Amino acid sequence: MPVFEIFQQPREGKAFEHGGNLVAPDVEMAILYAREFYARRQESHSIWIVPREAIVEISDQDLLHPPAVDRSYRSVAGYSVRDTLRATRGAVAGSNQPD
Amino acid sequence: MEDQNHIEEFTAFVQKGGKVEPGDWMPDEYRKAVLKFVEMHANSELMGVLPEREWINKAPTLKRKLALTAKVQDEVGHAELLYRVAEDLGKSREDMLQDLLDGKTKFHNVFHYPTYSWGDVAIIAWLVDAAAIQSQKALLDSSYAPYARTMQKICWEESFHIKHGYDIVITMMNGTQQQKEMIQEALNRWWPPLVMFHGPPTPIEKDRDLHYRIKAKHNGVLRQEFFAKYIPKIFELGLTLPDPNIHFDTEANEWKYTEPDWNELKMVVTGHGPRSQERLDLRRVAYADTQWVRDVVLGKAA
Amino acid sequence: MDKQVQETQSPQAFDMWGLTPLQILLFALADDEFILGYRNSEWTGIAPILEEDVAFSSMSQDEIGHARLYYELLQELTGTMADKLAYSRKPNEYLCCRLVEHRKLDWAHAIARQFLYDTADHVRLEALTHSKYEPLANATQKIIREEKYHLMHGDMWLTRLAKLSTDSRARLEGALVVLWPDALGIFEPLPGEEQLIADGVLPGTMSDMCTDWLGQITPYFYNLELPFPATLDERTGLYIPTVEPVYGGRRGQHTGEFTELWKEMTSVYRLDPEAVW
Secondary structure, eight states: OOEEEEEEEOSTTOOOEEEEEEEOSSHHHHHHHHHHHHHTTSOOSEEEEEEGGGOOOOOOHHHHSOSSSOOGGGSGGGOOOHHHHHHHHHHHHHTTOOO | OOOHHHHHHHHHHHHTTOOBOTTSOOOHHHHHHHHHHHHHHHHHHHHHHHHHHTTTTTOSSHHHHHHHHHHHHHHHHHHHHHHHHHHTTTOOHHHHHHHHHTTSSOOOGGGGSOOOSHHHHHHIIIIIHHHHHHHHHHTTTOSBHHHHHHHHHHHHHHHHHHHHHHHHHHHHHTSOHHHHHHHHHHHHHHHHHHHHTTOOOOOGGGOHHHHTTSSOSOHHHHHHHHHHHHHHHHHHTTOOOSOTTOEEETTTTEEEOOOOOHHHHHHIIIIISTTHHHHHHHHHHHHHHTHHHHHHHTTOOO | OOOSOOOSSOGGGSOGGGSOHHHHHHHHHHHHHHHHHHHHHTTTTTOSSHHHHHHHHHHHHHHHHHHHHHHHHHHHHHOOOHHHHHHSSOGGGOOOOGGGTOOOOOHHHHHHHHHHHHHHHHHHHHHHTTOSSHHHHHHHHHHHHHHHHHHHHHHHHHHHHHHSOHHHHHHHHHHHHHHHHHHHGGGOOOTTHHHHHHHTSSSSOHHHHHHHHHHHHHHHHHHTTOOOOEEEETTTTEEEEOSOOOOOGGGTOOOHHHHHHHHHHTTTGGGOTTSOO
16 A cells, blocks of 8 residues: 655644655545544644655765765854954054044 | 735734745735745845856865855855745746846846955955845745745855855955955945845835735844944954944934935846846856757757 | 867976876876866856756865865875965966866856766776875775765766757767867876886876776767767777877866966965965
């Protein structure tokens, strides 16, 4: 029997998250049972039902976390301005800048 | 179908903070307003690529080269995300790009100005991005849910852009006299467009985007937030602003500045800025040169 | 395509022998990645499809990142900072191959170059993972894993351009014909190569790698019926190129296009090479 993966939107405006899956012979029955298994406590604002075979996965870490290059240049943590900022402030304070 | 009650109900819903999904019912006016807003945002990301792109092959260190390429890449990526949001409202990407190239739709004022030195790259990355983030953060609360979610991703991805710009500015302000002058000159060039960045103060009742909470903050409020956060940082580095009237008014609790010529803003965004046509021409040529690729890969050629 | 390459300097102008064979190898590797990274970033912001713009830009950043790794190995050896190695040399002191020098042309050209370069570089990297010079073996073991994406990308695009329309196929074939001699130049023998082989730094000759490369990519060109300028030597079972390779890059001889790029990429740096940027 086909497996359907279920994605739940917890509240209005929020992104969908994977909730789990269920088996059902067809989409119509999956809709009925998804409501039972993923919404009967009213925990979902909306539900997506996706046939498992429609999902394409990438999990190769060479693609997702390529190991060679230091990519900190594209993160805030890759820049340490503290020392240069202090030096610049010091130079400004030392000159005769008007307030 | 669009009876007045239904529209009023919808309006009350979004004004209370309600979120709208693409499949939900929405008034035609709302759909058009969101589309126009997001489309201009997407256009701005795409055109915003061009001033900085000119410097990708001139960056002076390996790290600057990597960071600038990554920043411009992000902007293209963000154009893609925003065009996707807009497409779901009923206009194809192809039509949006064509309208942009034909001058029928607009892009943000700051991307109509020239760059002259590496100092411009620093000021754009620091202050233009800072002004943009100020606007974009206010969109995290947009009533159009896919837009708000996309802004979350965009704001997160762009967080390094400002830091990269700030890092260049501080490094150069800590450097040679020539470097300091490059930064000051660039700041002098960019300050007037930056003051105009958030748009003229529009009465709230006339601002349709505010009315529907497509955006959550008034132009003037965003400008003051930007000033409050960045003017002190600018002064701290020993830089000056090319506006004799700029000062913090403690009584009014806001920054006073010389009111810009709002007519200039209007001229600039309607394609009469100093680099409007050159930038559009570059896009037109690039688009035409690569049309065959889209025809082949996106399935239009035999 | 301009067949008459313009020499920037006579070969003698740059004294190769001031460099050790290991340094020559590292500069060749670094400069290939560095210059190709520059050329590919010319597409950033104006590529044919927004999604592809982002993808191609990542590959350009990978190349600059790999160049930085190689320059850092040279920094260890020479005591000169990686940035200075990258930006302060004269044009005839760069040892990149001619293939990476060409400025941005059309998309078929970009894809053809990328495919030829990445597949060739893969053969080179595979060999270098066995280098007895440990820092290089370590670096290439990581770099080769990042190249997986490049190979997937090249495969996807080459196949599509070859198959989807007569126009795209003609463009691709045209680009390949122009690029083949330059691509063979990736494997130009390095000055001092014998020494590198004797020391185990280089596990095989450039010429052997070239043969391996031709053997590895044959199925692509055979299946897609694309121009493949090599013949099978029935006796040895190896492919021999039938076009003359363009050499000179490894000796610092470059095209006018390279000099133009050099002027651009060092323009800010040269304002004040002693300044911190």
